[in-house]
Amino acid sequence: MFESPEKAAVSAVLSMLLEVSASPKPGNVDRDHDFHDLRYEHFLASASASFPVFVRIAQGKLGVGEGVFELVRTTSELHLADNVHFGAFLLLSPLVASLGDAGRARELVESTSWKDSIAVKRAFDLSKARVVDAHTMDLRGDEVEREIEEKGLSLVDWMRLAPEENFIAKEYVTGFRLSLTGKERIMEFYGETEDVNRAIVLCYLSFLSELEDPLIIAKRGRDVAVRVREMAGEALEVYQSTGNFAVFEELDLRVRGLGVNPGSVADLVISSIYLALAEGWRF
Amino acid sequence: MFESPEKAAVSAVLSMLLEVSASPKPGNVDRDHDFHDLRYEHFLASASASFPVFVRIAQGKLGVGEGVFELVRTTSELHLADNVHFGAFLLLSPLVASLGDAGRARELVESTSWKDSIAVKRAFDLSKARVVDAHTMDLRGDEVEREIEEKGLSLVDWMRLAPEENFIAKEYVTGFRLSLTGKERIMEFYGETEDVNRAIVLCYLSFLSELEDPLIIAKRGRDVAVRVREMAGEALEVYQSTGNFAVFEELDLRVRGLGVNPGSVADLVISSIYLALAEGWRF
Numbered sequence: 001m002f003e004s005p006e007k008a009a010v011s012a013v014l015s016m017l018l019e020v021s022a023s024p025k026p027g028n029v030d031r032d033h034d035f036h037d038l039r040y041e042h043f044l045a046s047a048s049a050s051f052p053v054f055v056r057i058a059q060g061k062l063g064v065g066e067g068v069f070e071l072v073r074t075t076s077e078l079h080l081a082d083n084v085h086f087g088a089f090l091l092l093s094p095l096v097a098s099l100g101d102a103g104r105a106r107e108l109v110e111s112t113s114w115k116d117s118i119a120v121k122r123a124f125d126l127s128k129a130r131v132v133d134a135h136t137m138d139l140r141g142d143e144v145e146r147e148i149e150e151k152g153l154s155l156v157d158w159m160r161l162a163p164e165e166n167f168i169a170k171e172y173v174t175g176f177r178l179s180l181t182g183k184e185r186i187m188e189f190y191g192e193t194e195d196v197n198r199a200i201v202l203c204y205l206s207f208l209s210e211l212e213d214p215l216i217i218a219k220r221g222r223d224v225a226v227r228v229r230e231m232a233g234e235a236l237e238v239y240q241s242t243g244n245f246a247v248f249e250e251l252d253l254r255v256r257g258l259g260v261n262p263g264s265v266a267d268l269v270i271s272s273i274y275l276a277l278a279e280g281w282r283f
Numbered sequence: 284m285f286e287s288p289e290k291a292a293v294s295a296v297l298s299m300l301l302e303v304s305a306s307p308k309p310g311n312v313d314r315d316h317d318f319h320d321l322r323y324e325h326f327l328a329s330a331s332a333s334f335p336v337f338v339r340i341a342q343g344k345l346g347v348g349e350g351v352f353e354l355v356r357t358t359s360e361l362h363l364a365d366n367v368h369f370g371a372f373l374l375l376s377p378l379v380a381s382l383g384d385a386g387r388a389r390e391l392v393e394s395t396s397w398k399d400s401i402a403v404k405r406a407f408d409l410s411k412a413r414v415v416d417a418h419t420m421d422l423r424g425d426e427v428e429r430e431i432e433e434k435g436l437s438l439v440d441w442m443r444l445a446p447e448e449n450f451i452a453k454e455y456v457t458g459f460r461l462s463l464t465g466k467e468r469i470m471e472f473y474g475e476t477e478d479v480n481r482a483i484v485l486c487y488l489s490f491l492s493e494l495e496d497p498l499i500i501a502k503r504g505r506d507v508a509v510r511v512r513e514m515a516g517e518a519l520e521v522y523q524s525t526g527n528f529a530v531f532e533e534l535d536l537r538v539r540g541l542g543v544n545p546g547s548v549a550d551l552v553i554s555s556i557y558l559a560l561a562e563g564w565r566f
Contacts, residue, residue, distance in 0.1 A: 009334075010331050014328055017330075018327060031304070031315070032314070039479070040304070041301060041479045048294075048297040048300060049297075051296065052289040
């Protein structure tokens, strides 16, 4: 756990910076790979701008849902691209509110109200998150807000209704199970490689080889998502048997060739880094 | 000017992130170039950790000298490398205190006392800044603190005594003349290239082709510093006549080959970016 709200906020920002910098991160923006409308520097701007909001969340001045909304609103002001961190903000808001204690974060999301859900819904609308649609995220549509209010759906209720493949939403339900796994992996990979970039890339690849990214499912269907997962598994095997890190550059070209972006896996790496920092990981 | 202390602080952090990311930046750490003991990720950690201190400086809760000391102290906690931002913190502390108004920052440094100078001296000792020595920076030695106190040297008095080549110190004397020039250049280069990375790299190269870096003078003497300046000028000419950005990669190899690091020029780029953001530059 972090000893102060400021340290929790600093570490949330640093987690976003380390994740977006980690390279190569097949299919995602990293320090050496931009998309044509979305650049590495936009992620730097979004991460920087989030700091003051994280402080208020950590101080308990903003609730979990309101925190997600303010993060999206504030971080869009400093640059001209679409919001780039919606999924990460959803994961980080409760984890920052709990100063890095995943158990406490679970209690916080369980004690949210339907108002938090409305705030997250509005954050999503504001963020124009690029790939998610109603099927995978169940976030769009005018009737959603009415349903949230009428049924009194707290954030954890609402996320429970999300499709199983939406592993970001399910982190709220499982008590951040995947993020806690990712934390262990980062610290283990760092112990093995003593290389912060490689540790983060390997964490990313391990998730990519196990999970089908909901952003890929939404855009191109489950078959493509399965294909990406299998390709990641193969690349990871090559790396593990040869130590050839360049295999991930090749994988990046192949994933980009499919026109897909496993952005939710990247979000999961952010919360994993954050929990590692909360446990005292330094490099 | 920034409308709030938080925005000034966010922009100071973002300036450090954009500068260290800009690549290639011959002779310095950037997103694709580490030193063996100093990695890009250390700069990300240092920049993130500085945020809460910048907020306190912008709120007027820390004076200019005390601010530099707290920046150095706080940012060393989150990573294991030596302090990496001493020069940048010296430039940014008054510019953040003034919310990005260079004229007001000049007044602030002129109204400092010898206590600010002692704080900066101690920040320097703590930072173990790697290359600067007594000759160029006039910062080392046990007798320095006694002299500062006895003569009542304010920060601007003390910086006036620095050797002419120490252009970071001289920014306090001239009212941030070079940083203001750099600001104009970044906005102009961005207008020409519409590329945030190129705009920052070109600002860096323009300074590198005009100034002899005091860190190079301290480590290898004036002749080598002049050589680097000339090499930068030649590379810039090639770029201007051919548009070949890769010429800076070649320059990077040559500067590294000399074993020197124009770190003060990089610091100047940080304050230039910050002033551009204060003037409303967005990308």
